[in-house]
Amino acid sequence: QVQLVESGGGLVQAGGSLxxxxxxxxxxxxxxxxxxxxxxxxxxxxxxAAITWSGDNTYYEDFVxxxxxxxxxxxxxxxxxxxQMNSLQPEDTAVYYCAAAVHGPPITAxxxxxxxxxxxxxxxxxxxxxx
Numbered sequence: 360q361v362q363l364v365e366s367g368g369g370l371v372q373a374g375g376s377l378x379x380x381x382x383x384x385x386x387x388x389x390x391x392x393x394x395x396x397x398x399x400x401x402x403x404x405x406x407x408a409a410i411t412w413s414g415d416n417t418y419y420e421d422f423v424x425x426x427x428x429x430x431x432x433x434x435x436x437x438x439x440x441x442x443q444m445n446s447l448q449p450e451d452t453a454v455y456y457c458a459a460a461v462h463g464p465p466i467t468a469x470x471x472x473x474x475x476x477x478x479x480x481x482x483x484x485x486x487x488x489x490x
Contacts, residue, residue, distance in 0.1 A: 361386045361479040363457045368484035375488070376445045381457030381481060383438035392466035393431065393440040394418075396474065397453035398483070404456065409471035410440060418468045447488045457481035 367379040381393065394409030408429040409418045417429050426446045432439040440457065458477035460466050470476050 361459050361461055363459060363479055363481035365455065365457045365481045365484040368455065368486045370487045370489065371447055372489050373448055375447050376443070377447065377486060379442040379444065379455055379457075379484065379486070381440045382436060383459055386461065390437045392460040392471070393438065394458045394460070394466070394471055394477065395429065395440075395442050396456045396458060397486075398456065399453040404474055406472040406474075407455070408442060409466055411466060416468075418466075418471050420472070444486070447486075449488045449490050451486065452488050453486060454483040455486050456483045
């Protein structure tokens with residue numbers, strides 16, 4: 360079992376920045392793919408970004424390319440992932456969820472966008488961008 364805890368959300372003005380963090384615990388050893396999704400009020404959960412277990416590959420949804428950056432620690436917890444969000448806009452307002460792909464094959468640019476391949480989810484953290 361893996362627990363994911365997100366932090367760093369909040370309220371920011373348009374054009375501002377936030378950095379989300381997600382720390383995984385509960386499973387010793389190994390590294391796994393991690394990602395971020397978001398869900399706006401009344402809409403389905405959608406893919407935002409993902410990073411492979413090695414950190415060598417990152418994937419982004421088109422609407423965040425050039426504005427958001429996903430990264431991960433090498434130590435002390437290699438399953439800690441960050442989402443640096445710059446140039447935030449009101450349409451980025453959503454609950455952001457961290458996810459971990461632990462049991463299946465390594466994530467790819469194609470598979471990462473599918474919520475069903477992710478094994479564990481955080482509780483979500485609110486990001487609100489005011490105009």
